[in-house]
Amino acid sequence: MPPPLQRRSAPKPPKHPAAKKKPTVPCAFCEVLCMTAWHLEQHEKGRRHRNKVACLAGEMNVQCQVGNVHLSDALNVRHHYARNLHI
Known part of the structure; x- marks a missing residue:
C-alpha cells in the first residue's frame, strides 16, 4: 500500500517591494504624503488639491x-x- 499523501501548503508569494515602503513625497499644500512623484502628480490633478490651492490663493x-x-x-x-x- 502506498504511503498516504500529505497536503503541502502552497508557497507564499514574495511581498511586493513597494509594500514595505512608506509614502515620502509630500504635497506642499495639502499635507498629503504620496508614494512617488507620479502619485503626487496624480494627486495634483485631483479636485481636492485644486480646490485647496485655489482657496489658499484667495480665489x-x-x-x-x-x-x-x-x-x-x-x-x-x-x-x-x-x-x-x-x-
Whole structure:
C-alpha cells in the first residue's frame, strides 16, 4: 500500500517591494504624503488639491451657506445658485 499523501501548503508569494515602503513625497499644500512623484502628480490633478490651492490663493471666496460649498468664480456661483435648491 502506498504511503498516504500529505497536503503541502502552497508557497507564499514574495511581498511586493513597494509594500514595505512608506509614502515620502509630500504635497506642499495639502499635507498629503504620496508614494512617488507620479502619485503626487496624480494627486495634483485631483479636485481636492485644486480646490485647496485655489482657496489658499484667495480665489475661492464665495461660500454657499445652504449647500456648504466653496465656489471659485462667478460662473460657478451662477450655476450653483441656479440649481433647484436655491429657487
